[in-house]
Structures are given as structure tokens and as C-alpha cells.
Amino acid sequence: MLEKGLDIRNRRCPALTSGICNKQCKPCNLLNGWGGAGAFSDGKLILSPDVGGWLTDYVPREELENIVKYVDAFYRKFGVPDKIYGGDGDFIEDIRRKAVLAGLNFIPMTLRHMGTDKANSVLEAARRYLNGKVEVKFRVEVAKVLVENGRAVGVETSDGEVYKAKYVVLAPGRSGAEWLQREARRFQLSLENNPIDLGVRVEVPAAVMETLTDTLYEPKFQFYSKSFDDMVRIFCVCPHGEVITEIYDDVLTVNGQSYFEKKTDNTNFAVLVSVSFTEPFKEPIAYGKYIARLANIIGGGVIVQRLGDLKKGRRSTEDRINRSIVKPTLKSATPGDLSFVLPYRYLTDILEMLEALDKLAPGVFSNHTLLYGVEVKFYSARIKLDRNLET
Template structure:
């Protein structure tokens, strides 16, 4: 969008391996069955990426959502966030911003958080909602088409073509080669391992990000309502007493639902809130961050391995009551039926997450929930549901210049898949940085 806004006489081709947004249908939702392992998964692939079926939250802060400030500076990032937010408003984002208006209540929650050894980060959040997010993405696509951009869905990029250290184009499925002077790689979290493979092949150095692994927590909406009413999404950070591991809340969805994701055959869990319909529950992720040291350099493989254990034991995503986890017993169908929290993800298999997670991860998750119970009584209830595994595949970061250019001339990388962002706003901002870098070379 930035390229056509600044200069409309250049040829632009967008390639997406998934389906067009109107054809992104998940059978597990429409037919109420277990994940049928569609390839590619329409929940995470297709026009709009995983964000199209996310909760659609625009986090308007430089503190959350990535590390783009390390490349362009915090002041420049702040300006870009305002710019990107304005573009979303142009295409139909709602005017309301949560999380900054009631200073007295915010300060009260911050005091409670400190007393429970939690850090509460107040941020402005503009909530699109899943349905409205898709509407905005459709409008953006129509704008691009009307501006002369060529868009091809159902087209996977297999390989990046480089000659004498300079980009020449890409090779798509079927072996066809497409040539171009500039290429931006933005494969999303689902494509992070593919991007890491291309980087290895081309000799582009990688840096190791922390790997985030954890659970999706589901409670009655009334438990979190004091927080969600003020913040919409309350962002907490905690350091475990047992191992000093960083634990954080992520992607809080008031009155939302827990959903499945399929990452190339690996079934994981996520959550979102609809713009136009509500459930009786609120869900959020509790993620444990772990940065590996030498000689280990495969954080994505590690995350996939942990998630695969849940798939192996439960045939997909597993769900366990917190009370059963603490008591050292498996949740079965009988125990789940007695839960006061009614699960919104019926496809999850009742099981025992202690057979899936490393001990230090489980300890960190349980400690975090206990601390959160001081802020929102009821979080540490025996009826709280834990779905596993939730894992974020952005754990390898390409070495990039402040223009987001790789060591290959005119080859740029952006978004979550490149490891530089962790959310819609900074991912969008990174695209603007890459586009402006290209524009400066065309003038």
C-alpha cells in the first residue's frame, strides 16, 4: 500500500500461498469436527495472513509488538505507529481506543500488580474484532487492485533467486521463475521456518530470538471484566520464582473463543474475539520466554517439538482444568463436564499437560496464574481451563540493516516471520519501512 501511495507507475506483484479471504474456510469450525489438516491451513494462511482471523488488535505503543525500534529508533517508530494507525482508520477501523482513558483505575491496578510481583504495561489498543478485521483487509485488497497491483493467491514461493549477491527474483510452485529488481519477504509466523531455510541457503546470518511457549487460558468473562473493561487487553509480565523465566500474558480476548491453528500439520491453539458476537468467556495466552545459548540454534524446532507432544498424546490440542493439573491428575471427559468454565473449543481433547511441557514451563505458568489471581480473583480457580500448546513461531531473526535490507542487495524482510515484529501494528510499520527503502532507490 505504501508503494502505490507514493508511486503508482511501478509494477508490483503480491504472492500468497493461501486462499483468497472469501475462500478461507476452516472445516473444523463450519462442520464442528476435529482439525482435518488442510494444507495450507486457512486460519493462518491466505490473504491477510494469520491476522485476518486474529482478534484484530492494534497495539499503539513502542513497548509492545516487536523490536522495530532497534532498527529505526524509538522516535521514528512512534511516528510510524501513528501513521499506520491512521491508515487503518482510513479503511474502517473504529475510533475508540482502550487502555488509556481512566488514569485513576490504571494506577490502582498498577499498584496491585507491583504487590503481586507483576508488571502491568498500559497501552492504547484499537480493537478491530475478527469480523471487522476481515472487512478492512478486503477493502485494502480492492484498493491495491484498483491501483494496478497484481495479486496471486494459492501461489507458494519455493526459492529466492540471487545472483552475485543481488536479488533477481523468486521461484514459485511449479518451477516458474518471476524476476524483479526488489523483493520483500514477509511470510508471517507460519513461514518463519521457510525463511530461516532460505537465509541458511543464501548465507544470510540469523539471530536467535526467545521462543515463546505456553497455554491458552479460558475463564468466565466476569473474572476478567474489571481488567478488560479498562484495558481491553491487560498486558502483564512476571518472572518465575523457581527459574527466573520471563512469563507474559498475550492476546487477551474478552467474550471471545479459543480456536485451532494448523502450522503445516502441527495443530496449535489461539484465540480471538468477534466484532459482532460474544461468548460468555474470556481467553488469553500465558507464554514462557526462553532464550537458548550456544550451541543450540533451533528455537523454532524446539517449539514445534513441544507442541507435537500434545498432538501425539491428544490427537491435536489438549485441554486441562487447572485444578487437575495441580492435583497431578488427567482431565477426562467426566471431570471436564463438571467444570464451571464451559470450553469454547469443543475439538480439544481432555488430557494431562504435565506430560507435554517441561517442568520449568509448567511451574512458570502456574506461578503466573497464581499472581494474576490477586488482580483478578478467579483466575486461579480449579475450573480455569488450560489449552496446549500455544507457541509463537518468530524465534529466528534475520540480520537486517536499518532499512530492513538483508545482506543480499535489494532483498528486504518484514513482519513477524522475519523475527522483527510480534503484532499487526509493528508488522505493518515494518512494511512501510521496507517500501520507503525501495522508493528511495527508485527516485
């Protein structure tokens, strides 16, 4: 196994302690290394086959449910908590009814929550389990896939070293999305452009979301905007969590996390607009980076704005942020105006979503709610695969 980053025990991200990404880690320790981006994530283990990708396109549902159970049992051996969220049937039906009345599509699911602190220890335990079973080489960057007679036979690293193999499994993660796309095009593989998710990280008092998060932990809602019919969704809810930064190449974006032990007074979550580009446009990742880079230029990094200021068409200032009921957990964010960064269409979609969500969680659409920008999720273009996940 070849890993671009560091072993889990050696991964350190200054942004997690200081709130400031110094852009000095090459590659970024938040996204690269054993455990990938998940090592410093909120640490959720989703147990529902309907959430998290397109595996049902390749695996029959019954088989996929068994795979989920197998993976769940594997993780639990290494310390994942026993508690399962989202299993209260009566509560779920009540939320589903209220969501329909608000114009929201509620997606029920069950999950376990590790928290950023426990996720790290769980992944380290899994790493120890593989000692002596799998050889792992760290700080090795794969530059290209080697192909002979139409079959992958190995890889070549950025240092020119060649590794031959009977089978080659590519799992580059979020930070390798562009690389995977380039390799697929180099071999003229059929690609399907994934939608790009672009939006903001929302921060509210934890009490605003507790009715939902105490039982569901991560409520998932979809919304189709009235103005543009775009799909907008809530993603990565972090109860009693904090807002953090992450970096893609030279672009600083925003994310969220929460701990199993440590708690804050705030809850944060992403509101993302999903847009699928059509021909001839083939660079959704470049587009997302462009928007994020614009925020970096204007705000010197991540921008934070009160929802009330956005609605009034004015920038947030340090004084206005200080007067807000919600105290920002990302201290390095610069008060500013997101309307100079996000297109009107995206802002309209986001505001409509927050207004609808306010009917289930009163206070979300408050003037004091904080918006951080931008948050963007980069996904690799989907390579067309057969049922064995082969090209």
C-alpha cells in the first residue's frame, strides 16, 4: 500500500489547534495520510446504504446491507462507541411530516458517532492491526498508473520508482480527485462528471438544533430552491462542534468537526448547492477552486458574515460579529461580505434553504446566525466501472 501522506501517529494539523492554516504542510496533513480526510473529520460511521455515494449502482441492496454490517463490526473492534443515533421510529415519522410541510425532503439514517478525538484513535488501532499483514509505505506519491495491453500492471511514483502488481486499486481521496481525473483521461476512460457541492458553513447556538441532533445527531435534509430549482442539502452537522479550515493545494476552505468529549456552545453544518455541469464544461473542480480562491483574495482566508448583515446587503464588521449572540469558533475568519464571492444564484438557494429549515429548527434563520465561506466539496469524476469496480 502506497500512501502520499504520513502515518496516523505523525499527522499534525496546526489549523486544528490554532484555527489558522499556515499552508506549510506538503502534502496537507488534514487531508493526506493514514485515514485520509476522515482522520480529522467529525467521525461519523453511517450505517444506511442510501447515504454516502452510489454503491447501489454496483452492489445489490441486500448484499450492500451485509457489507455495511461487516464494516460496522470491523470498526467496533477498534473502539467505535456502541450508541446508534436515528433509530427512533416515532420521532423520525414526526420529523418527516414536519419536513414535508416545510418543503424539505428528510433522509432518515442510522449512524454511530466517534468524534474527531476518537476517530483518530480508532484509525490508529486499525493501523496496528494491519502491522505484519500489509506493508504500508508512507510519503510515497503515485505519479501515474502503468498500463500494458489494456491492463493496469502497476504504478510509478513521483520519484520514478516502479511498483508492479497483479491488481491496482486506486483510492486517492478528495485531495487526489484531480489526479484521478487526469489519469482517466490519459487512458481515455469513460467519465461521468459528479456534481460540485458549493456553499457555506453555518454556525448557530447548539440549542437551536438540539431537537434534531439529540436523536438524529446528523439530520439530513434536501431542498429544491423555489427560484432556481437547484438541489440544496445539509451536510456534516457537528453538534456542539467547531468550525475549522482545510486546504486544497493553495486554496483555503472551511469545514466542521465535533468531539466525543469536548463540547462547545455552538452547532455547525454545511449548506451546499449541488450543481451538475453539462457539455462542454469539464472542469467542475477548477470552478470550485476559483470561487474558494476569490474568498481567499477578498478575506485573506475564510470569510465570516452574520446572516442579518447578508440579508441587509452589508458586510459584517468585527464590531457586528462581537455583538452577535453566536460567538465564532473559527477565530481566524475575517468579517466580510459573501455576496462578493458566491454567485447570486447560490446565495438565493442558501437563504431559501435556511428559511425552510427554520420551520423545523426555529432560530436557524436568525440575524445572529453566522455564515462562513466558502465550503466546497471536490469529487473525482466517476469512472464508469463494472460490477467488480473494474474499468
